[in-house]
Amino acid sequence: MKFTDGFWQLRPGVTPLYAAEAYDLEARENSLVVSAPTKVIKTRGDTLNRAVLTVTLSAPLPNIVGVKVEHFQGGLPQFGFELVGAEQGHGEVCVTDDRGTLTSGALTATVTKGAPFSLEFAAAGRVLTASGEKSLAHVELSDDAQVTSGIVGNARAASTVHGGGHPSVSGQHGLGHPRTYMQAQLSLGVGELVYGLGERFGPVVKNGQVVDIWNADGGTSSEQAYKNVPFYLTNRGYGVFVNHPGHVSYEIGSESVERVQFSVPGEALEYFLIYGDTPKEILERYTALTGRPAHVPAWSYGLWLTTSFTTNYDEETVNGFIDGMAERDLPLSVFHFDCFWMREFNWSDFEWDARVFPDPTGMLQRLHDKNLHICVWINPYIAQRSALFAEGVSLGYLVKRPDGGVWQWDLWQAGMALVDFTNPAATEWYKSKLRVLLDQGVDAFKTDFGERIPLEVDYFDGSSPERMHNYYTHLYNKAVFEVLEEARGKGDAVLFARSATAGGQQLPVHWGGDSTSTYESMAETLRGGLSLAFSGFGFWSHDIGGFEGTPDAGVFKRWTAFGLLSSHSRLHGSDSYRVPWAFDEEAVDVARVFTKLKLSLMPYLYAAGLSASASGVPVLRPTQLEFPDDRGAAYLDAQYLLGADLLVAPVFTADGSVTFYLPAGTWTNYFTGDTVAGGGWRTEQHGFLTVPLYVREGAVLPIGARSDRPDYDYLDELTLAIYPGGASGAESVRTVTVTNPDGGSAQFTVSRSSTQVRVVSDSAKPWHIKVVENGQIISAANGEAVFTL
Secondary structure, eight states: OBOEETTTEEOTTEEEEEOOOBOEEEEETTEEEEEEESSOOOSGGGGTTOOEEEEEEEOSSTTEEEEEEESOOOSOOOOOOOOTTOOSSOOEEEEOSSEEEEEETTEEEEEESBSSOOEEEEETTEEEEEEOTTOEEEEEEOTTOEEEESOBTTBOOSEEEETTOOOOSBTTBOOOOOOEEEEEEEEOOTTOOEEEEESOOSOSSOTTOEEEEOOOOOOSSSSOOSBEEEEEEETTSEEEEEOOSSOEEEEESSSSTTEEEEEEESSEEEEEEEEOSSHHHHHHHHHHHHOOOOOOOGGGGSEEEEOOSSSOOOHHHHHHHHHHHHHTTOOOOEEEEOGGGBOTTOOSOOOBOTTTOSOHHHHHHHHHTTTOEEEEEEOSEEOTTSHHHHHHHHHTOBOBOTTSSBOOBOSSSTTBEEBOTTSHHHHHHHHHHHHHHHHHTOOEEEEOOOOOOOSSOBOTTOOOHHHHHHHHHHHHHHHHHHHHHHHHOTTSOOBOBOOBOTTGGGSOOEEOOOOBSSHHHHHHHHHHHHHHHTTTOOOEEOEETOSBSOOOHHHHHHHHHHHHTSSSEEEOOSSSOOOGGGTOHHHHHHHHHHHHHHHHTHHHHHHHHHHHHHHOOOSEEOHHHHOTTOGGGTTOOSOEEETTTEEEOOOOSTTOEEEEEEOSSEEEETTTOOEEEOSEEEEEEOOTTOOOEEEOTTOEEEEOSOOSOSSSOTTTTEEEEEOSOSOTTSOEEEEEEEEOTTSOEEEEEEEEOSSEEEEEEOOSSOEEEEETTTTEEEEESSEEEEEEO
16 A cells, blocks of 8 residues: 655555654563654654654564554554464563664664664674664554555545545445554565565566455456465565554565555554575465465365356266276376356355256265265355244354344355354354265365455454454365364375465465466466465465367376376366366376376475475475575576475466476486486477476486375385486485375485495385486396496
8 A cells, every 4th residue: 555655755645653763672571662753853842743653573473573652652552464473482682771672583684772763683794674764653644645555345446535535345335434554664675575475477576566465256367366465575585574464565675665564554554674594484484474385185186076166067968978988097086066067146155056966975976986085165155945944043153244134245146144253153053954964975175265245344353344354265265174184184184275374384285266267377376386386385276278268189188197197186177077088188188198297206206395394485386485596586486396306387378389488507408318408498398198308317206106196105116217417426315205095105316326226115015216328227126236337
């Protein structure tokens, strides 16, 4: 939100009260409290009729400093995000005559006493960022104030909002006009680049952008986003997380070009600055604070096929798809029933439409007999015609208007209402409906929607509607995930979720939302996934072929390769089916090649997933995450790494040409074994059966013996593919751990010199090594295998 009119002036009706100086510094146990009056105090008279901002520094974990800026402290308590990893007792405080410091691990925050106000963050002997003069403010807006907001109604546009107009979910549901905001700014250095802020479909580098953290159902081709996360990181060794679940407005070098500004409505703003030597370290520490991604089951990595959305289908249609996949040797892991498994106008009542699915329990058993897992679509809305509506009204389980009536509208489902997940009894009621489906044989839920959450409502627990707008989806997805864990056990629960906010990474998997069936939409989908990865989300998917419209055969085949080189892979559309043979016979071949490739890579991908759950580092990784010091990688958003060692550049053109960047080092083409030198750009031409898929220098890829399913014994007949590079004359050692879906594991230690490769393992199963430079394979029962180069 822009408050200024250029460098010198303010916008009409805007009165900012800036922290002018650090007047008092008070050391408390593990915290530093600063009194920052909004005018430099020269006389006793200056202390009268004067606003003071209270700035409190604390440390919830090592290498993280929290900053809370408050104007009035007497308001009603407001909730923030659940900081699941926060601990007491961190932070060493020191106050001297001229400054106060709070040190957390290697990170030190310094407030200099006096004027101008100065808050500086430093680590490893350098300043990371700082808040200087006119950086912290309490902003008051008059009735006729004109400030630029990025949100108007349920849609967003850059527009003038009078009176500090607050975002609403539609023109008819508003919260009125907040009169106060809190603002903070942090310096943006020369060459400093900003990444993250959730799933955003524009350029992955956010410099120059206006970003509003406000969940919306706007597809992938707009500035709106389903998954808004008030966390960004930069290439200067730090990240910033704003602890405000509601509307956070960012100006990323877009108002003051030397600063990142973030503002929130109300009287208080809290953020956490997170230090890390590398982007991976920053993500590890951010997810340690807000929660790590849960472990997802191996079966979920396989190919998912759906009914599509508005297509016609019944059990015969479903069996035709599944049998057609088997007949064409296309391994399938999950079948998904989209919305119309329930009767029209009834969403959600969690009742199978008996006109087309008269025997759901028997049908699900028959599908399980085909070694499939089953997913069904749900949302948190209760249509008026659903039998659950009257039940929810009578029990008081639906979100209410301020007058006590149930909030309703006709958008999406006629007369629909919202389950009030702030009410524990309502949450348990909702869960009880899902348990019936799990008992029938459902294995996973696609948790759709959760973005269109109104403001002019009252919640059971009194939560702020503004904060609940983004946070509602977290409570919704959390309730569903808990039911799955309860029924299937930890490690076997998986969602297919569309909306999220900070902390939502704990509840995987998330998919990219409603794309269109074009190359351009395929590319924007990837940009969204990269930004989400920078925001701590470990597992991600998208609709192969695009959602809206029907792709031509070329788009479908290119998207199939991209989709099967993602952590999770789903064939899904809106008004047309996505079975490969609906496009052409080559599409069947492409689906077969890339499905089997992915399944053979399961020992590697499963390990990457376990790493995501343990460290917060995602499976699909922006190139910048793995090569943070490579300036050539800084702006890349059309390629990625799958795990640490596979670089993927999807083909986004009809003619098969693709230009991509290989960081420095020796890279090996996965399909041909040819090596190329990195450190520059390459242009290649690809048919539909290949993409640029390059293996990193010195990689050791564990490759499974099966390509018919994702959940098998990875250790049995495992092949270790050992790739060139990394030795440089001296011996290099790399240890690879291969973990089976049942938890059993084995270690392989690979030592390589210029003349020899030696592998030692504790595996009891037969395994092989393959040195890719000459393609030879050596078998080994267990113990040691030596290969002479």
